[in-house]
Amino acid sequence: MKRLIDALPALLLTALLLGGWEAACRLLEVPVYFLPPPSAVAVALVENAPVLAGSALQTFWMAFQALMVATVLGGGLAIAVSLSRPAEQAVAPLAVALQVTPIVAIAPLVLIWAGLDHADRAVIALAAAVAFFPVFSGVLTGLKSADPDLERLFDLHSATPLQRLTRLRLPSALPFALEGVRVAAGLSVVGAVVAEFVSGSGATQGLAWRLLEAGNRLRTAELLAALVCLAILGLMLNAATTAIQRRVLASRA
Amino acid sequence: MTGPPLAAARPVSAQGAESCISRLDQAVVRYADRPALGPLTLAVAPGEIVALVGASGAGKSTALRLLAGLEAPAEGSVQRPAQPNATGFVFQSPTLMPWADARTNVALPLELSGVPAAEARHRADLALAAVGLGDRTTARPRQLSGGMAMRVSLARALSIRPELLLLDEPFAALDSITRRGLIEDLHRLWAERPLAMVFVTHDVEEAAYLAGRVVVLSAADGRAVADVPMPGPLPRPEGWRRDPAFRDAVEAVASGLSHAMPVAA
Numbered sequence: 001m002k003r004l005i006d007a008l009p010a011l012l013l014t015a016l017l018l019g020g021w022e023a024a025c026r027l028l029e030v031p032v033y034f035l036p037p038p039s040a041v042a043v044a045l046v047e048n049a050p051v052l053a054g055s056a057l058q059t060f061w062m063a064f065q066a067l068m069v070a071t072v073l074g075g076g077l078a079i080a081v082s083l084s085r086p087a088e089q090a091v092a093p094l095a096v097a098l099q100v101t102p103i104v105a106i107a108p109l110v111l112i113w114a115g116l117d118h119a120d121r122a123v124i125a126l127a128a129a130v131a132f133f134p135v136f137s138g139v140l141t142g143l144k145s146a147d148p149d150l151e152r153l154f155d156l157h158s159a160t161p162l163q164r165l166t167r168l169r170l171p172s173a174l175p176f177a178l179e180g181v182r183v184a185a186g187l188s189v190v191g192a193v194v195a196e197f198v199s200g201s202g203a204t205q206g207l208a209w210r211l212l213e214a215g216n217r218l219r220t221a222e223l224l225a226a227l228v229c230l231a232i233l234g235l236m237l238n239a240a241t242t243a244i245q246r247r248v249l250a251s252r253a
Numbered sequence: 254m255t256g257p258p259l260a261a262a263r264p265v266s267a268q269g270a271e272s273c274i275s276r277l278d279q280a281v282v283r284y285a286d287r288p289a290l291g292p293l294t295l296a297v298a299p300g301e302i303v304a305l306v307g308a309s310g311a312g313k314s315t316a317l318r319l320l321a322g323l324e325a326p327a328e329g330s331v332q333r334p335a336q337p338n339a340t341g342f343v344f345q346s347p348t349l350m351p352w353a354d355a356r357t358n359v360a361l362p363l364e365l366s367g368v369p370a371a372e373a374r375h376r377a378d379l380a381l382a383a384v385g386l387g388d389r390t391t392a393r394p395r396q397l398s399g400g401m402a403m404r405v406s407l408a409r410a411l412s413i414r415p416e417l418l419l420l421d422e423p424f425a426a427l428d429s430i431t432r433r434g435l436i437e438d439l440h441r442l443w444a445e446r447p448l449a450m451v452f453v454t455h456d457v458e459e460a461a462y463l464a465g466r467v468v469v470l471s472a473a474d475g476r477a478v479a480d481v482p483m484p485g486p487l488p489r490p491e492g493w494r495r496d497p498a499f500r501d502a503v504e505a506v507a508s509g510l511s512h513a514m515p516v517a518a
Contacts, residue, residue, distance in 0.1 A: 149348040152323050156342050157365040157413075167361070171352045252352040252393075 036221040044221035045228060052210065056229045059206035062120060063192040063237075066127030067185055073128070074135030074184070075177060082143040082169065083161060099133040103191055107198035119196075119203040126198075127191030131184035138180020142173025175249060182241040189234050207233070273332060274299045274449045275320050275340075275417050280329035282315050290315040290475040292329055295468060299416065300447035302487065304464035306454055306510060312475030313453040317342075317419045320451060334416050338366040341410030343420040347402035349394040349409075355381060356390040359409045366413065380408040383445075384438060400431035404438070411442065418450045425454070436463050440488030457510060461503045462489060469509040479509030 018038045024030070025037035032040060045052065077095075081088045103126050114122035146168050154164050196208035207230050214222035273296045282290040290312030297303055297320070305313045318324040319331050321342050334340055341362075349358045360377035364370060381390050384404040394402055403423060410418055424432040436459070443450065454460050460467045461483055469479035484498045493499050 147348055149344040149346070150350065152318075152321075152344075153342065153348065153362070154365065155323055156321055156340065157338060157362045159365045163365055167365075168350070171350065174352075 033218045033220050036224065040221040041224045041228065044219075044225040048210075048222060048225060052207075052226060052229050055205060055207045055210045055226070056233050058204065059189065059192055059196070059208070059230070060233055060237075062123050062196075062204070062206060063127055063185075063188040066124045066192060067131055067181070067188040069124065069128040070131035070184055070188065071135050071181055074132045074180070075139045078136050078139035078143065079165070079170075082140060083165070088140070095133060095136055098129060103130050103194055104198055107195055110195075111199055116203070119199045122199055123192055123195040123204055123206070126195035127188045130191030130194075131188040134183040134187065135177070135180040138176045138183075139173055142176025142180075143169045145176060146172040174252075178241075178245045178248060182238070182245055185237050185241045186234060189230075189237060193230065272298055274334055275451075276332040277316065277319055277326075278330045278332070280316075280319055280326040280331055282312065282319065282324065283327045288474055290319075291326075293470070293475055293477055295320075295477065297417065297449050297451055299449055300443075301466065302443065302450045302452065302464045304452045304454060304460035304467045305470060306457060306460045306467060306506065307470030307475070308472035308510075309455065311470040311472050313455075313470060314421050315475070316470070317421050317451060317453055320417070321419055336416070338362070338413050339416040341413060341415035341418045343403075343406055343410045343418070343423040345422050345425060347394065347399075347406040349402060349405055351394050354391045354393055355386065355397070355405045355408075358394070358405055359412050362409060362413045377408070377412055380412040381405070383411065383442060384408045400427055400435065403427065403435060407435070407439075414446070416448055418448055420450065420452045422453050422455070424459070425456075432459070437488070439463065444488055457506045458494075458503050461499065461506050462494065467502075467506045467509075469506065478512060479506070481505050481509060 022037045022039060025035060036044075077091065081091050106129070107122070107126055110125050111119065111122045114125065143165075150168055151164075154168055159167070192206065193208045193211075196204050196206045197212065200212075207226050210226040211223055211230075214220070214226060275297045277291075277293050277295045279292040279294055280290070281288065281292050293312070293316060295303070295305075295316065305316060307313050315324065319326055320333070321340055322331070322333050325331075349355075350361070353361075356374055356377045359380050360370075360373040363373035363376055368376070378387070378390055381387055384407055386401060386404055386408065389397065389401065389405075392401075394405070397405065406423070410420075424435055427435070439450070440463070450464075452460070452463055454463075465483055465487055467479075467481045467483060468477050469481070470476065471478045481502070483502050485493060485496065485502075489499075
């Protein structure tokens with residue numbers, strides 16, 4: 001009940017916007033290829049449900065694999081780098097370079113490497129490249145966030161680097177790592193869609209391909225239906241990662 | 254059973270390097286070439302309670318970190334307890350690991366020094382019981398009051414059965430009733446197993462009540478400007494805070510401290 005009340009303003013605003021949109025389309029007689037009313041989008045959603053669901057699943061699966069790759073590589077590299085100051089100074093500029101390079105710019109190269117027969121691998125790699133930085137920087141920041149007095153306590157009792165990592169720095173890093181993964185989860189979907197666009201072949205069959213296909217054929221209602229699926233996918237992913245974050249942090253309190 | 258030794262029975266001048274558990278000898282610390290402490294000479298005998306008082310910035314905490322071996326002096330020397338892991342440290346805040354329960358927090362120094370996990374947990378439970386928290390071994394730091402968290406911190410420092418306990422204004426953030434209770438606890442634990450303590454505080458009365466000897470650091474450069482033995486037995490008898498001898502001792506430390514302050518223009 002409480003949740004429903006919390007969600008009420010968002011639901012009301014959505015209903016208001018949809019109602020205004022529907023009314024405007026009908027009153028102003030907007031051409032359907034330009035802006036179809038929400039009712040037409042709903043029809044397109046239902047009619048194309050099997051295809052859209054399959055595509056959404058495909059996009060989700062690619063984004064999920066990318067997130068896993070980014071989490072393992074980003075987290076692992078952050079831990080490795082945290083053990084040595086020169087290593088951090090060496091790696092940090094490269095990580096930033098990867099972050100500021102537009103994914104679209106490296107996509108053709110990655111596509112060549114992956115081979116046109118394996119466009120899905122290129123999409124996963126590109127989405128992982130986008131999702132890498134928040135995990136890397138979150139874990140690295142978290143590893144350095146340990147209480148300085150606790151660090152002194154570990155000094156006082158001559159802790160080994162491994163003891164310090166497992167008993168102090170990794171537990172201290174956990175909240176930062178979770179936040180990094182949460183941000184990375186959203187970015188991995190964005191990355192997967194952008195990468196699929198750039199790869200430009202139907203081989204991947206994700207939501208981006210549905211968007212392209214519908215756009216090329218001026219089937220605007222289908223395009224919007226695919227967009228709705230994408231938004232729902234993003235919201236669900238965000239809700240899932242937020243729930244995991246809350247669950248893990250609550251178990252420590 | 255022999256009673257705890259009288260503080261006054263330990264003349265300062267008789268402390269040679271051999272009888273000390275820990276000693277700073279003309280130790281100087283500089284941060285970015287600015288003097289932060291000293292030269293400070295301070296000897297701590299086994300089982301002795303020393304309070305370090307001084308204004309903020311007088312280098313009290315720095316002196317404590319030197320004694321703990323967490324910092325090295327730029328000049329002079331530091332003598333530390335011969336055995337490894339013979340020094341316990343209590344910080345200004347409880348500094349507990351928030352993700353771990355009280356037992357795990359207290360067992361940490363034991364486990365870091367190689368005590369098997371099962372034995373470490375058992376000894377942690379004993380240490381918690383000794384500070385009156387035997388029934389809170391599985392509580393998380395967030396579930397504890399400020400005073401309880403500080404007791405856990407104290408139990409953690411005592412779990413390794415140190416010969417030297419260093420306390421850096423540990424009770425400053427607590428209310429006065431909790432603070433007095435903790436000081437009585439410290440005295441009780443000390444009477445059960447005498448260990449040397451160096452207690453940093455800016456509270457003159459707290460220093461005079463707790464310690465057998467009060468060392469006043471100058472505000473300007475952290476030299477010892479007064480070294481005052483405190484009268485009376487440890488632990489303190491009932492009503493000691495009203496005793497004229499105690500009031501005199503407080504005055505003596507306070508006047509030492511006022512001389513240590515920079516002269517106002």
